[in-house]
Amino acid sequence: MVPMIKSSLCAVAIGALALPAVAQATPTLTIYTYDAFAADWGPGPGLKEGFEAQCGCTVNFVSAEDSISALRRVQLEGEATDADIVLGLDTATIGEGLATGLFTEHGIDLPDFDIPLEWTDEVFVPFDYGYFAFVYDTEALDTPPASFEDLIALPEDFQIVIQDPRSSTPGLGLILWVKALYGDDAAEIWQGLAPHVLTVTSGWSESYDLFLSGEADMVLSYTTSPAYHVIAEDEDRYQAARFDAGHYTQIEVAGILASSPEQELAREFLAYLVTPGAQAILPETNWMYPVLEPAGGLNPGFEAMIDPEPALLLDADEVTANTRVWINEAFAALQ
Incomplete structure (x- = not known):
C-alpha cells in the first residue's frame, strides 16, 4: 500500500506545481475596430502577427461596420465591455470619445509625427491619415467635377454613394468638408446634392462595393483609395476627383479604455x-498615409495620388459642439 500512497502524493504535488502555470495563461488584447481594418485584406492580420511576435499575448480584433459603430458598442457595454482598445476613431470623433469618460490617458512617449497638425492629445494616438474625396471611373467619366458646385450642376442621373455620418467616419467627414467650405450656406449645398445621392450606406465597404459594381458614378472615399487599384491591381482607371477648394483631413486614432484589465499590454500595442x-503595414492594407516614415519607405504608387491642398480641418471643439446640428442640417435636405 505504501508505494501507492507515495504515487498519489507525488501526483498531488505535481498538480500543485502546475497551478501557477494555469494562472499565467496567455493574455488576450481585445481591440474594437471597423470591418475593413480587421478584414483578411486589411492591416489587422499583419499587425496582429507583428505584435504577437513580441508580446507573448493574443490579439483579438472585433469588428463593427465602422469605428463609430464600435464606439457605440462600447458605450452600450460600459465598463463591462470586453474591449481594451477602440481603434479607428478620428479627429472628428475623439471629442465624442472623450465625452463618454470611457477612455484613459495612454501614458506613452510618442515620436515626432509627420501629419498635418501638431499632436498634443494625451488620450488618443494617431496611426494613419488621409483626405476625403470622391472616387470615379475614368472609363465612364471623362471630366470629373472639380467642386461641389460642379457636382450639383451635373444631370440628376449622375449618382453618388455616400455614408451615414451617424455610423461612418467618412460620412461624418463629408458633413465637415461641406461645412468647412460653405459655412452657413452648407444647407444649400446639401439641397443641391440631394438629387444625386443614390443611397446613404451605413459603412464605407458597402458604398465602395456599390460603386465598383457600377451602381453609382462616384463614391465618397479617400484621395488615396486609387492607390489600392494602382499597386494591388496594376489598374489606373479609378481616380479621385480633385476639388480646387480643398479636401477635408482625417487622422485616425486609437485609445485605451479605462476599464481594460490589460492596461500595460494596451499601452505596448x-x-x-x-x-x-x-x-509599413498600414499604407498598402488600409490605403492611407502613415504618420511617420515606414520601414522601407512609402510605395511610389502613392506619388500618383492627387494633391489635396488646401487641406481642411475644423477646430475639434467646434466639431464636437455642432456635429448633431450639422448632421440634422444635411438629412433635412436629403430626406
Whole structure:
C-alpha cells in the first residue's frame, strides 16, 4: 500500500506545481475596430502577427461596420465591455470619445509625427491619415467635377454613394468638408446634392462595393483609395476627383479604455502601432498615409495620388459642439 500512497502524493504535488502555470495563461488584447481594418485584406492580420511576435499575448480584433459603430458598442457595454482598445476613431470623433469618460490617458512617449497638425492629445494616438474625396471611373467619366458646385450642376442621373455620418467616419467627414467650405450656406449645398445621392450606406465597404459594381458614378472615399487599384491591381482607371477648394483631413486614432484589465499590454500595442515596422503595414492594407516614415519607405504608387491642398480641418471643439446640428442640417435636405 505504501508505494501507492507515495504515487498519489507525488501526483498531488505535481498538480500543485502546475497551478501557477494555469494562472499565467496567455493574455488576450481585445481591440474594437471597423470591418475593413480587421478584414483578411486589411492591416489587422499583419499587425496582429507583428505584435504577437513580441508580446507573448493574443490579439483579438472585433469588428463593427465602422469605428463609430464600435464606439457605440462600447458605450452600450460600459465598463463591462470586453474591449481594451477602440481603434479607428478620428479627429472628428475623439471629442465624442472623450465625452463618454470611457477612455484613459495612454501614458506613452510618442515620436515626432509627420501629419498635418501638431499632436498634443494625451488620450488618443494617431496611426494613419488621409483626405476625403470622391472616387470615379475614368472609363465612364471623362471630366470629373472639380467642386461641389460642379457636382450639383451635373444631370440628376449622375449618382453618388455616400455614408451615414451617424455610423461612418467618412460620412461624418463629408458633413465637415461641406461645412468647412460653405459655412452657413452648407444647407444649400446639401439641397443641391440631394438629387444625386443614390443611397446613404451605413459603412464605407458597402458604398465602395456599390460603386465598383457600377451602381453609382462616384463614391465618397479617400484621395488615396486609387492607390489600392494602382499597386494591388496594376489598374489606373479609378481616380479621385480633385476639388480646387480643398479636401477635408482625417487622422485616425486609437485609445485605451479605462476599464481594460490589460492596461500595460494596451499601452505596448499603441507604442507598437507607431513604430516604423507597424507603419509599413498600414499604407498598402488600409490605403492611407502613415504618420511617420515606414520601414522601407512609402510605395511610389502613392506619388500618383492627387494633391489635396488646401487641406481642411475644423477646430475639434467646434466639431464636437455642432456635429448633431450639422448632421440634422444635411438629412433635412436629403430626406
